[in-house]
Amino acid sequence: xxxxxxxxxxxxxxxxxxxxxxxLKTLFAEDANRFDNFSVSAAHCLADFSKQRITATxxxxxxxxxxxxxxxxxxxxxxxxxxxxxxxxxxxxxxALRQPKTAPLVLEGEDITKQIHASLERMEALVEQIHNxxxxxxxxxxxxxxxxxxxxxxxxxxxxACRALNLxxxxxxxxxxxxxxxxxxxxQLAQLLNSLDPASTLFIVSSKSFSTIDTLANANTAREWLIxxxxxxxxxxxxxxxxxxxxxxxxxxxxxxxxxxxxxxxxWTGGRYSMWSAIGMAIALHTGNDNFRKMLAGAHEMDSHFRxxxxxxxxxxxxxxxxxxxINFLDIHAHAVLPxxxxxQHLPAYLEQLEMESNGKSVTLKGDKLNYATCPILWGxxxxxxxxxxxxxxxxxxxxxMCDFIAPARRYQEYGDDLQAQHQLALANCLAQSRLLALxxxxxxxxxxxxxxxxxxxxxxxxxxxxxxxxxxxxGALIAMYEHKVYVQSVIWEIxxxxxxxxxxxxQVATSLLDQFSHPTAAKTDSSTAGLIRFVQQQQGVQx
Ligand code: F6P
Numbered sequence: 084x085x086x087x088x089x090x091x092x093x094x095x096x097x098x099x100x101x102x103x104x105x106x107l108k109t110l111f112a113e114d115a116n117r118f119d120n121f122s123v124s125a126a127h128c129l130a131d132f133s134k135q136r137i138t139a140t141x142x143x144x145x146x147x148x149x150x151x152x153x154x155x156x157x158x159x160x161x162x163x164x165x166x167x168x169x170x171x172x173x174x175x176x177x178x179a180l181r182q183p184k185t186a187p188l189v190l191e192g193e194d195i196t197k198q199i200h201a202s203l204e205r206m207e208a209l210v211e212q213i214h215n216x217x218x219x220x221x222x223x224x225x226x227x228x229x230x231x232x233x234x235x236x237x238x239x240x241x242x243x244a245c246r247a248l249n250l251x252x253x254x255x256x257x258x259x260x261x262x263x264x265x266x267x268x269x270x271q272l273a274q275l276l277n278s279l280d281p282a283s284t285l286f287i288v289s290s291k292s293f294s295t296i297d298t299l300a301n302a303n304t305a306r307e308w309l310i311x312x313x314x315x316x317x318x319x320x321x322x323x324x325x326x327x328x329x330x331x332x333x334x335x336x337x338x339x340x341x342x343x344x345x346x347x348x349x350x351w352t353g354g355r356y357s358m359w360s361a362i363g364m365a366i367a368l369h370t371g372n373d374n375f376r377k378m379l380a381g382a383h384e385m386d387s388h389f390r391x392x393x394x395x396x397x398x399x400x401x402x403x404x405x406x407x408x409x410i411n412f413l414d415i416h417a418h419a420v421l422p423x424x425x426x427x428q429h430l431p432a433y434l435e436q437l438e439m440e441s442n443g444k445s446v447t448l449k450g451d452k453l454n455y456a457t458c459p460i461l462w463g464x465x466x467x468x469x470x471x472x473x474x475x476x477x478x479x480x481x482x483x484x485m486c487d488f489i490a491p492a493r494r495y496q497e498y499g500d501d502l503q504a505q506h507q508l509a510l511a512n513c514l515a516q517s518r519l520l521a522l523x524x525x526x527x528x529x530x531x532x533x534x535x536x537x538x539x540x541x542x543x544x545x546x547x548x549x550x551x552x553x554x555x556x557x558x559g560a561l562i563a564m565y566e567h568k569v570y571v572q573s574v575i576w577e578i579x580x581x582x583x584x585x586x587x588x589x590x591q592v593a594t595s596l597l598d599q600f601s602h603p604t605a606a607k608t609d610s611s612t613a614g615l616i617r618f619v620q621q622q623q624g625v626q627x
Pocket of ligand 1: 234235236237289290291292293294295298354355440583586
């Protein structure tokens with residue numbers, strides 16, 4: 084029996100028949116205490132679910148579904164190191180990366196907490212060397228620029244965290260600039276290489292597999308640039324200018340990273356769950372080791388809440404289950420992430436990978452094809468900017484969209500009134516938008532007299548997440564909350580959130596097509612691909 088044939092699913096389906104046509108304005112009119120009844124706080128974060136199309140019965144039935152799917156046992160399985168990633172036959176232990184040193188976790192006879200903290204301390208020692216100016220470039224210059232080369236999980240987490248925690252820049256870091264290069268087309272790298280001084284630039288090659296072509300292509304170009312500038316050997320350049328962070332020591336060594344310049348993490352750390360490992364070195368370089376530890380502590384706080392709070396008060400569980408309600412019972416398949424704080428500019432991209440690469444699946448853990456929807460299309464933008472771009476569709480388009488509004492309560496405490504006033508402006512807009520999306524033009528006395536092109540139908544559900552203020556701790560907790568949300572949804576949908584086989588075939592096909600650009604052959608492709616290659620070759624002056 085699949086979950087959509089289960090009693091708890093059926094109960095939700097019939098409940099949805101009652102609620103599907105009920106407008107949020109009616110739900111608010113029926114219950115004056117919706118905010119108190121439907122908001123939950125944990126680990127620096129308050130989640131207001133009252134603008135979701137739910138009632139107390141909805142929540143009860145969603146919790147019944149979670150219990151039917153044995154969610155509490157599955158949460159324990161995650162934390163306990165069971166093989167929750169069966170297609171790769173391994174655990175997913177990102178939670179272990181933020182456990183305190185005093186909490187041992189034995190995996191196949193080894194205390195992995197010890198290994199984790201040993202790796203963390205090695206990373207911290209390297210960070211200190213760079214901060215203290217002891218790490219020198221090929222001509223003895225101290226490092227002024229660090230470039231993280233990586234893609235997907237080896238890029239998005241560190242990039243997002245560095246921007247989010249910009250205010251927490253460590254004074255120890257001597258104004259070292261941190262840059263990020265991910266795109267295989269070389270555009271970010273080309274721009275940087277024009278402006279950086281080779282002798283004072285250090286590259287961190289971040290790659291779990293150390294075989295991602297995007298990352299290796301950028302790393303090769305960077306190394307050639309250094310060799311050309313210094314006229315030194317590859318070995319010397321690798322010693323002074325490259326750090327490798329990987330779970331594949333052999334491949335990193337083969338590429339030329341000396342062992343003393345390598346930091347390791349583990350196969351059981353999923354790429355998109357890896358910013359808590361040495362992959363986060365760019366964050367530690369930018370914000371300092373102390374703030375990196377605070378970020379881990381904030382995530383651990385959310386982990387403890389997720390592991391121990393009852394399901395009915397469990398923030399990630401409720402976030403996930405209400406998502407399930409929207410997707411599987413209200414038929415909503417688009418999800419917008421809308422931070423009202425510019426420092427969270429990369430959160431939408433990060434969540435696109437976290438949610439869609441994890442739960443963009445259509446077979447069960449047992450390999451059976453699914454008959455129900457899983458991860459929705461998720462996208463987002465800084466809220467105030469999105470207001471001037473795609474909110475038109477949210478307010479008056481034909482699609483139902485669920486939204487997450489995210490904002491800190493306090494900001495700019497140490498700045499003047501002007502910036503604080505700007506923060507209030509952003510908050511007022513955040514709350515105005517979620518109110519209007521929920522209630523439509525009923526918020527106006529005479530809203531229903533407007534011509535149809537000026538009407539706002541409302542009834543778009545949203546969650547508002549207010550964090551106390553954006554600090555390393557609250558940021559860590561926020562990201563851990565989303566990780567757990569993704570896991571809970573995967574448990575309900577009976578899918579594996581920790582593999583990503585859907586990205587493999589594209590890599591293989593690209594490798595085989597690459598050959599055809601330089602050696603046009605009669606190799607079989609479809610007429611579109613063949614025609615496009617021919618056109619590109621003509622433009623490039625290649626004879627076919
Ligand atoms: O292609 C997808 C993916 O494997 C992601 O899951 C991962 O985060 C990214 O590529 C980068 O992989 P790696 O860290 O091994 O270079």
